[in-house]
Amino acid sequence: METGQVMSEAAPKGGGKREGGLGAPTRHPIDWKSEAFYDEVPLFKELERVYDICHGCRRCVSLCQSFPVLFDLIDESRTMEVDGVDKKDYWKVVDQCYLCDLCYQVKCPYVPPHEWNVDFPHLMLRAKAVQFKNGEVGAARKLLTNTRTIGGLASIPVVTEMVNAANRSPTLRKVVKNLLGVHPDAHVPTYHSRSAHDRVNVVTGALPSGRAAGPTRGKVALFVTCYGEYNMPQVVDDLVRVLRHNAIEVKLIEQEQCCGMPKLELGDLESVARYKQFNLPVLHEAVKDGWDLMAPIPSCVLMFRQEIPLMFPDDAEVLAVKARIFDPFEYLMHRHKAGLLDTGFRKPLGKLAYHAPCHQRVQNIGPKTRDLLSLIPGTQIEFIERCSGHDGTYGLCDETYAYAMKIAKPIVTRVNQADVDHVTSDCPMAADHIAHGMGNTKPASHPISLVRMAYGI
Ligand code: SF4
Ligand code: SF4
Structure with a gap:
């Protein structure tokens, strides 16, 4: 049987090398303990500076919703420059950023050591930290991000049944929407009583x-x-x-x-x-x-x-x-490089849509999941390097769910056209979000589960 094949986009040459930029990016420490970090005057000055650079560049327009919001605000302003945008609208850009880090790590040519010193995601993080300190983050979002507490409660057997049943019930999902701001159609993960x-x-x-x-x-x-x-x-x-x-x-x-x-x-x-x-x-x-x-x-x-x-x-x-x-x-x-990976795979996996998640891509380790899946005979891989739009609560919340689905749409179209046997991503939330966009017509799996399946163990 032949070794697995990758169907489309090739890996970036050099395995995980940056896609844009002039040299190896450096990153400044986050000065989160200083009072100045939370001072709105320098924050707004920096937002204005960076928004202006981005408006002149526009390279990131297709990455997420933050940049289209920013460019529309500027283009529709009185001056058609950043100085024509009402400062309070600056937050609209911040609210659309889910810190995937792609604009920094794979797109921006102006990251340090470039003298323009643009770190868009960490500027958004600073703005979010100011919002949080100012008490502008609602109780529902605070609760939703208590993932361990929610998981612990939801894994109590009688509660598990109730939570999973509530997720499946359109009526109860409306209640959940009113209480927690979770969009009624968003994919909510299943909980298990045996952790x-x-x-x-x-x-x-x-x-x-x-x-x-x-x-x-x-x-x-x-x-x-x-x-x-x-x-x-x-x-x-x-x-x-x-x-x-x-x-x-x-x-x-x-x-x-x-x-x-x-x-x-x-x-x-x-x-x-x-x-x-x-x-x-x-x-x-x-x-x-x-x-x-x-x-x-x-x-x-x-x-x-x-x-x-x-x-x-x-x-x-x-x-x-x-x-x-x-x-x-x-x-x-x-381990494979050292000859220590068992490559005696017994079961072919067929055709996979493999999505490389943003938070893995920005680690600059290269497409190692794709490389390993390619070792499995009888396996074809549709390789997708594009944001799924899920990104934590962004794909769940009522006010952003539609944008999350819009960002996922090109992936969903491509996977539908490829007619694959499995949808897989190292990020299980991304895989579920893509499968959800496809109407759950294909199973979403973690790639390590597929590797176990291929070993037949
Ligand atoms: S970090 Fe991600 S979500 Fe935030 S602005 Fe950059 S590309 Fe968009
Ligand atoms: S983050 Fe960098 S690459 Fe992206 S629009 Fe702004 S300046 Fe351009």
Whole structure:
């Protein structure tokens, strides 16, 4: 049987190299502890400066809704320049940004070290932090981003039944819309009463202690994530089995809090810092004990690799964790390079629509998931590098759901035309959002579940 084929867009040459820009981007630490960070006068000055540069550039117009909103505000203003836009309308641009980071990492030629020093996502983050501090974020959005609390409650068996039934009931979805601002048609994930920690039976020490290869130590402590714990425990089980099948020792991090990404997207930096206080000592302990770290959700890996280090640039624990946390497919491809990946796949996967999520692309690790899936014989891959539009609460909330579906539309059209057997993305929310846009005519799966299926284990 022939080795898997990639059907369309080729990987960026150089594996994950930036798509635009003049040199390797550098990023400034986030000055979130200073009072000046929350001062609206310098914030508005910087917003005006950057909005003006973006208006002259327009390169990001198709990435999300923030840029079309910005350009319309300017083009329809009295002066047709940024000085003609009412300052209070500046927030309309901020409200459409979900911090996917694509405009910084893959598009903008003016990021530092360029003298224009444009960091659009972190300017949006600062504006969101000001909004949050000013009490302008509603209770419903604060509640929705308490992913661990919601997951913990929803996994109590009798509650699980009720929550999942409510999700399926159009009448109850209207109630949920009024209470929490969740659009009645948005895809809401299923909850499970047996969490990943209940379900995954990991016996450490059953394998010979890890064999190092390249940057990997062959021993993985898994940061399960809120979504992995309560919404996709089966995927966590699949990941553990694939790792162990490849002679990688695995344990679950026993006690964890949310990585903080949902709170970051809200501008609630104090909560991000609180979660960091909980998670970092535990993760650092595992690193000191010789384990590598991994999380099954790209956004959570990105938090430990990028956002928390930029918030705490001098924290030794944070830097040690940053250096040791991996994306699952990045890890497996390191093992493959050393000849340690079992490529004896037994089942072809057919035709896949594989979506590379934004928060994985911006890690600059290259399309490792696609590369591994390509090793599976009898597998064809429709490779999609485009934002799905889901991005946390953006695809859920009543006021942004229509935009989220609009952003997903080109992907949905392409996947429909490709007539695939599976829709897959490392971001399970993105895969569900795309499948939802297709009317759930195709199953959405995590790629690690497909790898397990291909192994027949
Ligand atoms: S970070 Fe993403 S959502 Fe925000 S402005 Fe940039 S491309 Fe748009
Ligand atoms: S973020 Fe950069 S690339 Fe995008 S529109 Fe603004 S200046 Fe242009």
